[in-house]
Amino acid sequence: MVEHLANTPTENRWRSQMQPVPIVISIIRRVKPGDEGGEDAVSYLLIKRKSGPYRDHWALVGGKWDFGESLSTAAIREIREETGLVGTFSALLGLVNERVTLDDGGDLGAAHFLIFVCQVDAEIGEAREQEEGAVAWFTGDDIDNLNAAGDIIPSDYAMISQFVGQENLPYVEVEMQSVGPGGDSPGSTRLTQFELKG
Numbered sequence: 001m002v003e004h005l006a007n008t009p010t011e012n013r014w015r016s017q018m019q020p021v022p023i024v025i026s027i028i029r030r031v032k033p034g035d036e037g038g039e040d041a042v043s044y045l046l047i048k049r050k051s052g053p054y055r056d057h058w059a060l061v062g063g064k065w066d067f068g069e070s071l072s073t074a075a076i077r078e079i080r081e082e083t084g085l086v087g088t089f090s091a092l093l094g095l096v097n098e099r100v101t102l103d104d105g106g107d108l109g110a111a112h113f114l115i116f117v118c119q120v121d122a123e124i125g126e127a128r129e130q131e132e133g134a135v136a137w138f139t140g141d142d143i144d145n146l147n148a149a150g151d152i153i154p155s156d157y158a159m160i161s162q163f164v165g166q167e168n169l170p171y172v173e174v175e176m177q178s179v180g181p182g183g184d185s186p187g188s189t190r191l192t193q194f195e196l197k198g
Contacts, residue, residue, distance in 0.1 A: 008110040024074040025062030030122040043137040050133040083127040087120040091168035170198040
């Protein structure tokens with residue numbers, strides 16, 4: 001069924017999508033040191049979506065990658081917009097090619113997303129509900145319970161399960177500058193940055 005996704009009429013696609021949409025989402029963690037050498041408490045920030053096809057489901061924080069942004073800038077911006085929290089980008093954890101098939105009665109429609117799963121560490125401050133929905137911190141066990149109850153987006157739960165504790169994936173931030181004539185006239189391009197991350 002997924003193999004035929006490209007044949008889905010435009011009117012049956014999420015927002016008349018023509019290409020995969022790049023999405024940046026973050027596994028946001030907060031670590032509280034244990035008392036007197038006890039085990040550290042790790043929790044993860046989720047958002048309860050107010051609108052869209054995943055309304056009333058808990059999800060990872062993130063959204064569309066804006067034109068011209070670096071990966072870390074996009075992740076940090078989305079977190080600030082959706083939670084009010086300032087975080088520090090730690091790593092790219094994975095790349096997910098998510099394809100959604102059309103199901104009668106579903107309100108997403110056929111869709112295709114290229115999801116960059118990042119890790120961000122929470123800094124000082126409190127996450128607060130913004131326009132997109134309520135936010136809350138959950139332990140790993142809490143997240144398992146959300147999944148058992150069907151209260152978290154299934155692919156987000158799978159990403160948390162798969163990527164928490166994984167090693168960082170290397171990636172490269174490249175910047176190039178077009179030099180000379182524009183339009184259809186040939187010009188040259190100069191490499192201004194090639195930086196290995198992760």
